[in-house]
Amino acid sequence: MAQLQDLFTTTIHPLLSSFLSLAPSNKLLYGSTAFLTSYVVLYMPIRFIYRVYFDPLSGVPGPKSALVSENLNKLYWIVVPWRKGTEAFTLRELHDRYGPIVRTGPRHLSFNDIEVYNQIYKVNTKFPKSLDFYNHPSANESIVETVNIKDAHARRAALAPYFSKPAVRKLEDLIQSKVSLFLSRVQEIGTNVNITRGFRCLTVDIITSYSYEESFDSLSHPTFTPGWLLGFEQLIETTAVQNFLPNVFAVMEFVMEKFLPRSLVLTLSPIMGDVLNFKDVCSNAVLGQKVKYLAGERDMTTIFAQLFEDDEKRGRKALTDKQLIHDALSTVAAGMDTTGHALSYAIYYLIKYPDLQRRLLEELKGVMDSPTAEVKEEVLESLPLLQGCIKESLRFSHGVPGPLPRDAPADGATLLGHHLPAGTVILNSAYTYHTNPTVFPDPFKWDPTRWLVEDTREMERHFIPFSRGSRICIGMHLAEAELSVALGRFVRRFEIGFMDGFKDSDMEWRSVFVPKTTGMLMIWAKEREE
């Protein structure tokens, strides 16, 4: 006790007194330096030791460097240029090194075990989407980012009837007519066709016609490059930053949207300008429709119309304007790039492997006697090689390749023999499952014939482009119909080839929520003679 008193009078007291006698600006400087130093030199090492040896997750294998700081881990994927968007690849490597469960951060566990996956992504799951990830200010009130299980269930229930298989069958005329328009536009352009963007325009015109009665009319753009698409491409680039600094992004967005003329925003930050333009297109579409609906135009058969009013029978409130805008934005995003990307991969590989293209053409000729013949989706769905090409392209594009994080429930969970306390964030990446060499031999080979064998059950069990369970992709049947009709009719109609200058490396991707290729798929297309 006497020693403590000595320490106080000889060291601490003089230090404190001289600190208190400093000028206020010096006080701030020395105070923050002392705080930062003790944070880095004392707090961080002690916290690190606790995480490595004493934390409830300390028994889970994984790189110890990942336990230093949650924020540094996130920052790593944002600021190191060559690591941007490569998290999915790293997670797969970590599973190769450490096994089916890896601790990838202080609170983060990644899994590579399909039974665990099925337990988490199931109907009536107790594992909600994690706010650690679903917090992007531009979409955090959308259905996709609704983390509360009950709220998400109510919002899905309102949309589900519009996306069931029978409902999508009723959309066949719309899908076929948009595909016809798309094919004639491709024929007209003929050379230097940016088919990556072409497929995006096709899928977005379908989903916007269904959502708002009027499509964005992207297919009529001379080069498939409408302004809003550039905005979308920029928005998707900002997802990691939005996730890391949601409040900063939200404030920036708010200030730029409400207080600055758009021309100035476009000069100061072209990315933000494009993002806001894209947001405007989506919000004008949905709010414009709401005005018409509330003015008495009630005979709309679109997805959004029923969300403008309370549904007393089901105890559901009308969506707020912010929810409507976020849904409009995320439905376009969810439905466009995923489908477009799978179609681009199919075309890329069919050009690369002409023998497979010839085989597919023969199959298609069996149901379409001329390059421009009509064919029902139902018929295309029954063609084994076409469906093999679609499955393989979905396996290669993954839907969302990186983790779709879920939280451990409030009372924790035990997975693969480890207890996960509440607050644990659980990661599962489609990329890891889709490239498992035991299930998909030679996994990086695009091989649609792997789906033509008698027993595909093991592959199907590991095939998760649309996710599973109560948060499975709501647009899955629509996407499947678009994929069959667009790919089948495209290959039957055109001879195709790469443009000079196109390189295989243009199709390499990194994950910005959805995959983003380094370049665009540039092709020529010429109508077949027979």
Ligand code: HEM
């Ligand atoms: C090949 C095409 C598609 C793929 C691979 C795909 C994939 C996915 C995946 C993996 C999820 C789960 C995301 C998560 O857990 O956070 C999802 C959710 C969703 N998808 Fe798709 N999607 C496709 C097409 C579509 C289409 C055409 C629509 C049309 C509207 C759509 C609308 C949605 C919506 C609204 C959700 C959120 C569901 C929820 O959170 O409960 N998707 N999709």
